[in-house]
Amino acid sequence: MQRRQFLELALTAAALAPLGRVAAMPLGDTWETAFRAALEEAPWLLGYLGCEDRPFDASAKVTGTWPAALAGSLYRNGPGMHSLGGWRYRHLFDGDGLVQCWRFGNGEVRHRARLVATDKLERERAAGRRLLPGFGSLPPDAVGLAGADDLNPANISVLPQGDRLLALWEAGSPYALDPETLATRGPVTFSAETRGLPFSAHPRQEPDGTLWNFGYLAGLNKLVLWHFTPDARLARAVVRDVPRIGMPHDFVVTRQHLLLLLPPLYPDPGADAATLLDSLRWHGEEATRVLVVRKSDLEIVTTLELPAQWVFHFGNAWEDEAGVIRFDAARAPDPRLMTETFRELMRGTEADFTTSAARPYRYRVDLQGGTAEEEPFADMLGEFPLVLPAEVARRHDTLVMLGRDLDDRPRHDGLDRVCVFDLACERRASFRYPDTELPEEHLPVTAADGSRWLLGPSLDWASGQSLLRVFRLDDVAAGPVATARLPYALPLGLHGRFLAG
Amino acid sequence: MAKDAQWLPRVCRTAAGTIMVATLLLIALLAQAPAAAAEIQLVVEDVRSEQGVLRLELLRIGDGSEDGVTTAQIMVPAVVPRVRVTLHDLGTGRYAARVHHDVDDDGAMATNLVGMPTEPWGVSNDARGRFGPPRMTDMAVDVGDEGGVLRMTLVH
Structure with a gap:
């Protein structure tokens, strides 16, 4: 192959987020102004204000009794800084990754947070303004892209891996951080042939430490599959062709299989779009495909269909001896939450998201019979489903979700309840947060x-403090047994991992 | 591309890390005889290692091809942090350039599993694409009688 062809292939792949119309530099950013005004009226929007460009370190004030046995680190990540140089991002998903560590033990709770010093943020800090397009934002006078990692904000989740902590995005490389100081070491290359390949923010780790992940290349219609050994060595990485792959965000694993849902949301290459978000088209008349991959050879063995739907997050999957896979997820009818709500939120527009928000669903996929079925299992809004790490890829009895009852009207637009489902008994226990608090994952x-616990970060928007609450997993309705309170408010985060010890 | 040592011009390295092409032995692919003589400098920025070689390609645009016609292929040693190559006796007109830092000197661009380059590369004007590869018109530099400079920063 000629060098020219290589370069063109690279640049085609690089066009993940197209650089489009160049907006005129405004005198004052209208979104920044609009958001600040909205915040006056709706103080719960504090969760979306974004943080300043500075480190955060504090000793938390603990009330109640922190469980003596519960020692370790809760690492979390999420979009942290939304504004730079007076210009505010146009989508929630574009903020620079803010990695937090809550460290607890010996009766003390300490907190630390750092923005991930991505190549992107370093370039923009040096310029004093935004330079690069994001998923849904195009700053004035933006520069072009040489590859997807040019716009990697490392802002979705974290993964402790050996002597490093990875900050994860979904369309590019993970960033390595020092797990103690949270100082950024740089982007990670697992092997020469996988350099720059997408590594999703939702790797699944089995109880023995085996790790699976995927990555999508929406422009090239390719699926990357990753397999790591329990000692964090890359065992296999393969690429499969998947037409109209779209943008799958999460997946599940069983003992024998990996399973992805492919919602019918694709970039339209012909669109005269300013951003990748603007180029996306929802094809609600099409199916959401169920892609089943065999672990042993990482081949796609089955593709089934479900009604069009949008799923950000799954709980867990398990497979019985008859080849029936069961899993649960937070299922939305369409991606409006991402394509509309999370954009409008950035200028403080309140939206009724009850029709676009996800609800708890469970699924049954029969590999022998070739069928896929779904049903709601709780009549409520629900997101951020999680199971105990020891139950990943095994039959799980306990599922945790944030939720909101349909007739509940808190004084904010978020979820207001943490729910623990006992799936064997089909029972829900829950704790409803005060109206002045926004729970996070x-x-x-x-x-x-x-002993089993529930770690519950939240934002008390009335007092301007970020919190970490601890519940007994088996008695969440009793409320928190301890609360750690910080002297500052941080933006609402996305996903975390707990490392005991 | 084969290990084409025949493309290697005689070079000398100056203290500043600049490489001067003393004689233009390499223009074997001239699309047409130059209308007027001009000097073109190819400048490669952000060279981070002296392993391997830089493979440069100069393209002439507008002679009936929007994609450009390869006018010269040049292989020079990699020098940190910058390499400058001067080509003499070229015709005036529109030109573009690309560079590949062939770190392992195997004559081919190393790629990952989907074909994206994993060795440093660059194009003139540091042109970047929108939905696809950068347009040749964004890479183009007009070279008149006074000569011209085509700059490219390596992407790592």
Whole structure:
């Protein structure tokens, strides 16, 4: 192959986020102004204000009794800084990754947060303004892209891996951080032939430490599949052709298979779009495909169909001896939450998201019979489903989700409840947060002595403080047993991992 | 591309890390005889290692081809942090250039599993694409009688 062809292939792949119309530099950014005004009226929007460009370190004030057995680090990530140089991002997903560590043990809770010093942020800090397009934002006088990692904000999740902490995005390379100081080391290359390939923010780790992940190349219609050994060595990475792959965000694993849902949301290459977000088209008349991959050879063995739907997050999957896979997810009818709500939120427009928000669903995929079925299992809004790490890819009885009852009207537009589902008994236990607090993803964890807890970060928007609450996993309705309170408010984050010890 | 040592011009390295092409032995692919003599400098920025070689390609645009016609292929040693190659006796007109830092000197661009380059590369004007590869018109530099400079920063 000629060098020219290589370069053109690279640049085609690089056009993940197209650089489009160049907007005129405004005198004052209208979105920044609009958001600030909206914040006066709706103070819960504090969760979306974005942080300043500075480090955060504090010792948290603890009330209640922190469980003595519960020691370790809760790492979290999410879009942190939305504004730079007076210009505000146009989509929630574009903010620079803010990695947090809550470290607890010996009766003390310490907190630390750092923005990931991505290549993108370093270039923009040097310029004093935004230079690069994001998923849904095009700054004035933006520069072009040489590859997807040019716009990688490393802002979705984290993965502790050996002596490093990875900050994950979904369309590019993970970034390595020092797990103690949270200082950024740089982008990670697992092997020469996988350099620059997408690594999703939702790797699945089995109880023995085996790790699976995927990545999508929407422009090239390719699926990358990753397999790591328990000692974090890359065992296999393969690429499969998947026409109209779209943008799958999460997946599930069983003992034998990997399973992805492919919602019918694709970039329209002909669109005169300013951003990747603007180029996306929802094809609600099409199916959401169920892609089943065999672990042993990473071949796609089955493609089934479900009604059009949008799923950000799955709980867990397991497979019985008859080849029936069961899994649960937060299922939305379409991607309006991403394509509309999370854009409007950035200028403070309140939206009724009850028709576009996800609800708890469970699925049954029969590999022998070639069928895929779904049903709601709780009549409520629900997101951020998680199971205990020891139950990943095994039959799980406990599922944690944030939720909101349909007739509930809190004084904010978010979810207001953490729910623990006992799937065997089909029972829900829950704790309803006060109206002045916005709960974030809650993690079920197991302490060193085997006791089971729920780690619940939240934002108290009335007092301007970020919190970490601890519940007994088996008695969430009793409320938190301890609360750690910071002297500052941080933006609402996305996903986390707990590392005991 | 084969290991084409025949493309290697005689070079000398100056203290500043600049490479001067003393004699233009390499213009074997001239699309047509130059209408007027001009000097073109190819400048490669952000060379981060001296392993391997830089493979440069000069393209002439407008002679009936929007994609450009290869006018010269040049292989020079990699020098940190910058390499400058001067070509003499070229015709005036529109030109573009590309560079590949062939770090392992195997004559081919190393790629990942989907064919994206994993060795440094660059194009003139540091042109970047929108939905696809950069347009040749964004890479183009007009070279008159006074000569011209085509700059490219390596993408790592």
